[in-house]
Amino acid sequence: MATKRPSSAIEDYLRAIYGLVERGVEVSNATLAKRLRVSPSSVSGMVAKLADLGLVTHVPYHGVELTEPGRRAACDVLRRHRLIELYLVEELGYTWDEVHVEADVLEHAVSDSLVERISAKLGDPTHDPHGDPIPAADGSVEQPPTHLLRDLEPGATGEVARVWDTNPEILRYLAHNGITLGARIEVLERQPFGGPLVVRVGERTHSLGTEVTAVLLIRVPTTAP
Known part of the structure; x- marks a missing residue:
């Protein structure tokens, strides 16, 4: 039986937190608000909810960190997003500047079965059109030094x-x-x-x-x- 996914809003927050960590940016309510283009009060409420769900830890004035379940959920949505971007470029003729907005919508709608078929169709790729690593189905991520x-x-x-x-x-x-x-x-x-x-x-x-x-x-x- 498939595991129930978090809501689209929760997935967006988890992906944003993961992205800030990748860039070495402190994950605070302010940086999250800027990245997601929402109000700081909205961020405060969602971070509290994520903490209640066990997806993040949040120490006031010390930032937000993904727990292991939170990191895995973030990798799941990143896998969908980045595979969709690559599929749009490789199979549908999109350019790399067109795919992000489309993938933002589709990442919440596609089934896990379709995602794995996309991966197989593309030869189980490891990177998307922008060079971002595509998390594997087991949650591991290849991060070559740059x-x-x-x-x-x-x-x-x-x-x-x-x-x-x-x-x-x-x-x-x-x-x-x-x-x-x-x-x-x-x-x-x-x-x-x-x-x-x-x-x-x-x-x-x-x-x-x-x-x-x-x-x-x-x-x-x-x-x-």
Whole structure:
């Protein structure tokens, strides 16, 4: 017998908490309110409910953490969301800037059976169109080491492994400039006084501001000792 899923609202909160943790952001009522675009009072009520359900722990002034059942529920909804995004791109011809809103709706509606058929159809993939890891059916998540582009110094090279953003305009900008998954990127220069990062992608040079460098994760080759 299938386990009853949490409500759509609860799943949205669990996915948001998981996403903030992935990014190393403290999970507070304020950061959750900003991420979900809801009022702080709404967040307070839902966090209390999640704690009552055993899905999070919440210590006032110390943030919110997922419990193991909460983490597993978050991974379940992330698996659905990211598989749907990939299916829309691979099978239905969507572009990577179009899929997030569609997946937001469909992730709550699809059955577990359909999700597993989608996974099988796609060859049991491990990453979605933005490079986000797709949790396995058992809740495990593959997290290869990456570095934010903003943290790399001139001379560093690697390849684009993941984009931490659902803003369609940023995704379209990246695609238009060839800054897509697997693209080789070289850091050429860091402009002073908080200026842009100058990088080379393919044969083109770009000056990227912090809004872009803060969402691009780069896989940097390891140097043998």
